[in-house]
Structures are given as C-alpha cells and as structure tokens.
Amino acid sequence: MTAKKKATKKATPKRKTTKAAPTAQDDTGATERQVPLAEERHAEELAFLAAVDDGPRPPGWRLSARAVVTFIIGSDGEALRAPAKLALPKKQMVISQKFVGDQALVERCVVTLAGERGLLLVGEPGTAKSMISELLAAAICGTSTLTVQGTAGTTEEHLRYGWNYALLIARGPCPEALVPSPVLRAMQQGSIARIEEVTRCLPEVQDALVSILSDRRLAIPELVDGDPDQNLESNAGSTVFARPGFNMIASANLRDRGVSEMSAALKRRFNFETVEPIANIAMETALVKQQATAALQRVGSDLEVDDAVLEALVMAFRDLRSGRSVEGWAVERPGTVMSTAEAVSVATSMGLQQAYLPDDRDVLATLPGYLLGVVLKDEPKDRGRLLAYWDGAISRRAEDGARLWKQLLELRQTLEETQPSA
Ligand SMILES: Nc1ncnc2c1ncn2[C@@H]1O[C@H](COP(=O)(O)OP(=O)(O)O)[C@@H](O)[C@H]1O
Ligand SMILES: [Mg+2]
Numbered sequence: 001m002t003a004k005k006k007a008t009k010k011a012t013p014k015r016k017t018t019k020a021a022p023t024a025q026d027d028t029g030a031t032e033r034q035v036p037l038a039e040e041r042h043a044e045e046l047a048f049l050a051a052v053d054d055g056p057r058p059p060g061w062r063l064s065a066r067a068v069v070t071f072i073i074g075s076d077g078e079a080l081r082a083p084a085k086l087a088l089p090k091k092q093m094v095i096s097q098k099f100v101g102d103q104a105l106v107e108r109c110v111v112t113l114a115g116e117r118g119l120l121l122v123g124e125p126g127t128a129k130s131m132i133s134e135l136l137a138a139a140i141c142g143t144s145t146l147t148v149q150g151t152a153g154t155t156e157e158h159l160r161y162g163w164n165y166a167l168l169i170a171r172g173p174c175p176e177a178l179v180p181s182p183v184l185r186a187m188q189q190g191s192i193a194r195i196e197e198v199t200r201c202l203p204e205v206q207d208a209l210v211s212i213l214s215d216r217r218l219a220i221p222e223l224v225d226g227d228p229d230q231n232l233e234s235n236a237g238s239t240v241f242a243r244p245g246f247n248m249i250a251s252a253n254l255r256d257r258g259v260s261e262m263s264a265a266l267k268r269r270f271n272f273e274t275v276e277p278i279a280n281i282a283m284e285t286a287l288v289k290q291q292a293t294a295a296l297q298r299v300g301s302d303l304e305v306d307d308a309v310l311e312a313l314v315m316a317f318r319d320l321r322s323g324r325s326v327e328g329w330a331v332e333r334p335g336t337v338m339s340t341a342e343a344v345s346v347a348t349s350m351g352l353q354q355a356y357l358p359d360d361r362d363v364l365a366t367l368p369g370y371l372l373g374v375v376l377k378d379e380p381k382d383r384g385r386l387l388a389y390w391d392g393a394i395s396r397r398a399e400d401g402a403r404l405w406k407q408l409l410e411l412r413q414t415l416e417e418t419q420p421s422a
Pocket of ligand 1: 098099100101123124125126127128129130131132251277278287291340341342344
C-alpha cells in the first residue's frame, strides 16, 4: 500500500483567538485551567445523559451502565433525543467518541465496576488506560479526582488514611485529626477511587488494598469512640464501611520500569482488562488528528495539520511499535513504546511549531526531529534503529514512487545531525 501522493500544501497558519470554555472556580478562585477534569470537559453530555437515561442504575451510580458505555464510546454520530416531557436546554445531543477501541472492553469494565471486584486496566503506556479510568469515574460518580498516583514512594497512608500531626498532638486520635486518603473518601462517599500505576507501589503497600476490596470496610483502630456523623461505627476502634457505589479502578503499564509484581491475593480482587493499541490505522490517524487539532485549539490556534503528513506519522509509529511495516517488512523496534499518546504529542508539536515558529520549510521537515525525540527516550542507541527504518521501509516506499516518502527519505541526514528536541 503506497502513501497518498497528495502534495503537502504549505499552509500559512491562521491564528484565531478562541476563548476556552469557562471552568469551575478552584479554591484559589482561578477558573482558567490547562486541563479541565473529565467531568468538567464533558459536563453537558453527562447532564444530558443523566436526564434522558432511564436504564437501571447500579446502587450509588449517577448513570445506568448503558449510558456510561455510551458516554465513553459515543453515540456513533447519532443524536440521542430527550423525551418531549423533559424541559432540557438541548432536545437532542450526539455523544462524542472519547475512546477509540473495543466496545466490548468498555462494557466489561462497566460490568466489573457494578460488581464486587475492582477493575485493573493493563496495557502498554499511552493506550488510554488513565483516560478510560477518568471517564468511567466521571460518568459513574461525577468525580474523577479521588486518585492516588502510584510511585515507589507511595505508603499505606496514601491508600488508607494519615493524620494531621498537629491536631493529633493537640487532641489525640480523633476524627478531625484523621486525614482520609482518596480511597477512604471514596468509601465514605460511595464513589470510585482511582489508583494510577498501582504496580509502581511496593508489593506490601499494594496489599493494603486487599482488605478494602474484599471486606469493603476499613478499620481505624486509633479511633476508639466512633462519631456517628463521621460514618464511623464504634466497636473495638472504628470502622468505615464503604457506601453503595464505591469501587476501584487501578491501572498498570505492561512495559515499564520500576514496577513490582502484584500479589496473588490482590490479583484475585481485581478483574483484569487489557487495553490494546488501536487496531486500525485509519481510526488511529483520525484520533491523532482530532486530538492534535483539539490541543492546538486549546492554545487558541486552529491549525490543520496536513492529512498526508499525519498518515505518514501514524504509519511510522505503527511500523516501529509493531516491528512490522504495513507492507509486512520487518522493522527493528526501538525500546521506547511508540504509543498513540506519543503520536498525538508529535502531531501537536508539529502543529505548534507551525503556529509559533512558522518558516518556509514544509511541515514534513519537522517530523524526523520529533520522531527521533520519541525514539531516544529509552535508549540513545536507538537512533540506529530509526536510521535503519529510514533505510528500510521508507526508502522502499520512496522507490515505489510515493512523493511524500521520497521527501522523508531526503530528510535522513537530519536524523544524523539533529539533536533530539527535549
Ligand atoms: N484508544 C484510544 N482512544 C482515545 N484516545 C487515545 C487512545 N489511545 C491513546 N489515546 C490518547 O493518548 C492519551 C494517553 O493516554 P493515557 O490515558 O495517559 O495512557 P496510559 O494511561 O495508558 O498510559 C490519551 O489521553 C489520548 O489522548
Ligand atoms: Mg496512565
């Protein structure tokens, strides 16, 4: 299959200042945010779905399971209609596709969260595990912020509770001195707790989740006399019982450094779902274009990145990611995961470079430098692998006469000379 021979037109960047949608005030009173929360970004869709959705809702959920699935995979371009009797600002709405991938996977995730096991999303970095987890939480309980970012430094306190030591010294162990973790707060509220990169936590810390997930309660032995308002029942210390709607979504990268094996006991408390890279090149290209365009618009620039260039970019990522080109030729895989997320970021950088540093070069000329930047993230020696890709798949496509690949081939020396962009 040869790349489209469409000339890469030299677009003069049109800059239009588009004001980003106003977001809720945070506690400093600021409204502008670089990345609004999923529940803010999609507030309109969530409100519309909640109003028109009459399906059965699991206890404590804001939407039915069907509506949660629709929220994540979209309504396939179809407008959902509000019953006439509802006085909604919008009578119909197309729900946007947020996750490009397997609907059955999203359905299994939703069913798991309606049950009594946690959900563990595994997969290579950049396959949208965190994005899915954020969207699920936003749809199910209205907040995606009850999150613990797992690191080697995560302690049990981060997953269970800590203390405000000033209050502890002043008043002894009391509910006011207790600092609930996002997990404890999720239990108290009947919400979804999220643990990002759970396998980065030390195994003994990970295991703090075992009793929470199986017993759905958390004992706080330090608190002797429970205070009913605090949902703490008093018997031999105090116990927090998870409210209906509580559950947990954890994520773990398959290919990553500094991760610890999960114990069998903890594995048994989760249903595992593997999130694969996007199977179809057209879908991945459309997604990369949509997200790069959205990223440009967030900074007030609505620049089109050329489709032929985008397709070449995504094809290069897929070839290097899978170790086999679309034509079936063997390709040396670099150590870095050539994820969709990285492809989105390269496309965005190319667009931003055009917007902020326009010059008379073709936008394609910036691709090798950004690609090299990604490839060298893990293994500096991988420059050789990218050069081998140029000498293999790219030069063969150029031989076949594909103009764009010919242009890319001519840019080989930039790989040799170019310092990777930081
Ligand atoms: N299948 C997909 N559908 C939609 N967006 C995706 C997909 N795969 C990757 N992305 C994009 O890549 C980004 C990376 O996602 P992230 O959730 O941080 O990945 P992970 O947690 O798996 O490392 C997402 O925010 C999204 O922009
Ligand atoms: Mg992640």
